[in-house]
Amino acid sequence: MEEPRKRARPGRSPAPAGRTARPRQAEVARLAGVSQATVSLVLADKRQGPAISEETRRKVLEAARSLGYVPDPAARRLAAARNNLLGVFSFTATFPTDVQHSYYPFLVGVEREAAERGYDLVLFTGSSTGGAGAAGPDALSRVRLADGCLFLGRHAPVEELGRLVADGFPVVHLGRRDEPAGLHWVGADYVSAAREVVGHLACLGHRRMVLIREDDEAPASTDRERGFAEGLEAVGDGSVFRSADPERDLTPERLRSWLADGVTAFVAEETDTGAAWRALRRAAADAGIECPRDASLALLGSPPADLADGPEPTGFDIPRTRLGAAAVRMLAALVAGEEATEPLVACTFRPGATSGPPPATEDH
Amino acid sequence: MEEPRKRARPGRSPAPAGRTARPRQAEVARLAGVSQATVSLVLADKRQGPAISEETRRKVLEAARSLGYVPDPAARRLAAARNNLLGVFSFTATFPTDVQHSYYPFLVGVEREAAERGYDLVLFTGSSTGGAGAAGPDALSRVRLADGCLFLGRHAPVEELGRLVADGFPVVHLGRRDEPAGLHWVGADYVSAAREVVGHLACLGHRRMVLIREDDEAPASTDRERGFAEGLEAVGDGSVFRSADPERDLTPERLRSWLADGVTAFVAEETDTGAAWRALRRAAADAGIECPRDASLALLGSPPADLADGPEPTGFDIPRTRLGAAAVRMLAALVAGEEATEPLVACTFRPGATSGPPPATEDH
DNA sequence: GCGTATTACTAATGCGCATTAACGAGTACT
DNA sequence: AGTACTCGTTAATGCGCATTAGTAATACGC
Incomplete structure (x- = not known):
């Protein structure tokens, strides 16, 4: 035989004993001798709504306090037609096991800014769609549960993202992306950051530089190259060394031949692997080049963890935390129906110890 | 004249253009040519309750998929159902800038296990920042949006937590807590882990040991002490050195006097600061005690980051990732209305290099 | 005194969903 | 042919709150 219980909620109105249920606005209203609507108005404390007498306000607040009233967030969000929920979706686990993955600093900024704005975060795991839940091509659509969603990682499927965007669902991708x-x-x-680094080198007197980069087409790479080019435009000239495997291809001999050609500074891009910088450092060491003295080195980003304890490289730091915050700001703006905010966040220049004036030449 | 707009939601039903709003069950129903109730039934996929023809089921699922329908979590909660959302609430920032005491390893386990079970995570923010959400007496109550909530950190206000618990809201705290x-x-x-470490020392031949601990009443401390006592029960005897500032109070002289008393092994508890272990190592060094030879040292936990590169201490590792997973398992059980699962997670013993047989005595 | 404001509140409605009583259409059995 | 069931679907309801239209009461102006 089926118990005809109404909902799972125990003890209601006349309180048949047992646990007292959480009070509702209705109970507060009864105690204060007003209507539920009045309670809502008092507690909302709007300035523009209907006026409320001081007397009533007091009674309601008193009643609410004495009952320990706490609003039900679900009902509140339902009635207000917004969730105050921002999604965070990464295509790998948000918390990869390899500790202190680079997402961490982003999340710091994301959390802080979201908190600041009263949003909570929903963490969608790539696997929450692949694991127990349904996989399939519409896996991404789960993020619609939030008011908007932040995407991390390069492997976002263009198709599905496009669909969300086309539907007007607020989406912000962390990292430039045209697709x-x-x-x-x-x-x-x-671009600016790379330009600034080159500018710094130029100030020191360098006129001829080489950019070492890996062979891919990520915006992060092409932007750096553009900044490199722009920075050199009026003050010198440079060339780009591009290799799929810099650690193999960037030989000490090549470095020496560049030096012989009058190159006095080398700039490496930062990538996931840090291969360019590692290759550059090693080749320089193998070629017997002492760093700020014989040639200047710069890194367009931060050094990989395994090279963290060498001399601090001239270059710039990626403001990951601020990026996370900026992403949330933009997302919040989109959710509010406003224009998107500024997408670019400035990197901070790092003077470092791997650059100095170029060695004296015959001009001297 | 007042525009009779319904809510702030733009473009509805016949879609006057512009942004498409999130689809509701009603839209799915219309597209599938059935009623909203039917949609709900199909999507709920209950085995009891009214039967649904295969034909109808197909149509509804197809419509839902093509619209990218996702249930509104707030509405679901309100209607007394589940969200598939588990909350995570920490009383400091979940992603602290100060990496020292990061919840990260926990979160790895939490995320993995949650994904495994088809739950998404809601990170309730604003606990620390006191941002827009400000810390009223209802700061905690936001978590009711989720099906259940995980709490991290020691500073959970007892009052509010008690309220949630009393209301039958599924709550799991990470870390033992009686309050x-x-x-x-x-x-x-x-307890077991400390017992095991002591047992290991006893096996090596130690009979008299001292436990160095800080002066607080956290369960994590008292449990370790209990394990220490239990481990010694039948095999030897020990005493406890308790200090609010071990680095000041634990002098080399004291160490020597213990040695003179026949103590051959020292055990330090792990705390946030790592003070006990640091003090012990330093005092031993200052006293000219060479580690496994003159006396054995053990650490009930993991060394602080700044001592990580010394010899690996005998002791145990806290299985943070597994703890996170266990917490989610328990929370899921509670949400499902089942009994709570096993609360204790075993630590893994770490042989380390700071222990060995006691030095030869006059008995020799 | 009768409109017109103004103030202080309440009734009614709906947010999106789950749930259940009710209903219509078959089919089976007296 | 009438009754009893079963099956598939829908109408209706309510969760707890915010919002708005509406009402009652009082103050104001001429």
Whole structure:
């Protein structure tokens, strides 16, 4: 025989004893001798709504306090037609096991800014769609549960993202990204940052430089190259060394031949692997080049963890935390129906110890 | 004249253009040519309740998929159902800038296990920042949006937690905790782990040991002490050195006097600061005690980051990732209305290099 | 005194969903 | 042919709150 219980909630109105249920606005209203609507108004404390007498306000607040009234967030969000929920979706686990993955600093900023704005975060795991739940091509659509969603990682499927964007669902991608047209993103201003590094080298007197980069087409790489080029435009000239495997191809001999050609500074891009910088450092060491003396080195980003304890490289730091915050700001703006905010976040220049004036030449 | 707009939601039903709003069950129903109730039934996929024809089921699922329908979590909660959302609430920032005491390893386990079970995570923010959400007496109550909530950190206000627990809201605290009666928790089995470490020392031949601990009453400390006592029960005897500032109070002289008393092994508890272990290592060094030779040292936990590169201490590792997973398992059980699962998670013994047989005595 | 404001509140409605009583259409059995 | 069931679907309801239209009461102006 089925118990005809109404909902799972125990003891209601006349309180048949047992646990007292959480009080509702209705109970507060009864105690204060007013209507539920009045309670809502008092507690909302709007300035523009109907006026409430001081007397009533007092009674309601008193009643609410004495009952220990606490609003039900679900009901509140339902009635207000917004969730105050921002999604965070990464295509790998948000918390990869290899500790202190680079997402961490982003999340710091994301959390802080979201908290600041009263949003909570929903962490969608790539696997929450692949694991127990349904996989399939519409896996991404789960993020619609939030008011908007932040995407991390390069492997976002263009198709599905495009669909979300086309539906007007607020989406912000962390990192510049052109692919689904209309996708909003925030990213570090690699162009300016690279330009600034080159400018710094130019100030020191360098006129001829080489950029070492890996062989891919990620915006992060091309932006750096552009900044490199722009920085050199009026003050010198440079060339780009591009290799799929810099650690193999960047030989000490090549470095020496560049030096012989009058190159006095080398700039490496930062990548996931840090291969360019590692290759550059090693080749320089093998070639017997002492760093700020014989040639200057710069890194367009931060050194990989395994090279962290060498001399601090001249270059710039990616403001990951601020990026996370900026992403949330933009997402919040989109959710509010406003224009997207500024997508570029400035990197901070790092003087470092791997650059100095070029060695004296015959001009001297 | 007042525009009779319904809520702030733009473009509805016949879609006057512009942004498409999130689809509701009603839209799915319309597209599938059935009623909203039917949609709900199909999507709920209950085995009891009214039967649904295969034909209808197909149509509904197809419509839902093509619209990218996702249930509104707030509405679901309100209608007394489940969300598939588990909350995570920490009383400091979940992603602290100060990496020292990071919840990261826990979160790895939490995320993995949650994904495994088809739950998404809601990170309730604003606990620390006091941002827009400000810390009222209802700061905690936001978590009711989720099906259940995980709490991290020691500073959980007993009052509010008690309220949630009393209301039957599924709550699991990470770390043993007695305070709000009835609170569920998962924690590392410090008692067994400490016992095992002591047992190991006893096996090596140690009979008299001293436990160095800080002066507080956290369960994590008292549990370790209990394990220490239990481990010694039948095999030897020990005493406890307790200090609010071990680095000041634990002098080399004291160490020597213990040695003179026949103490051959020292055990330090792990705390946030790592003070006990640091003090012990330093005092031993200052006293000219060479580690495994003159006396054995053990650490009930993991060394602080700044001592990580010394010899690996004998002791145990706290299985943080597994703890996170266990917490989610328990929370899921509670949400499902089942009994709470096993709260204790075993630590893994670490042989280390700071222990060995006691030095030869006059008995020799 | 009768409109017109103004103030202080309440009734009614709906947010999106789950749930259940009710209903219509078959089919089976007296 | 009438009754009893079963099956598939829908109408209706309510969760707890915010919002708005509406009402009652009082103050004001001429």
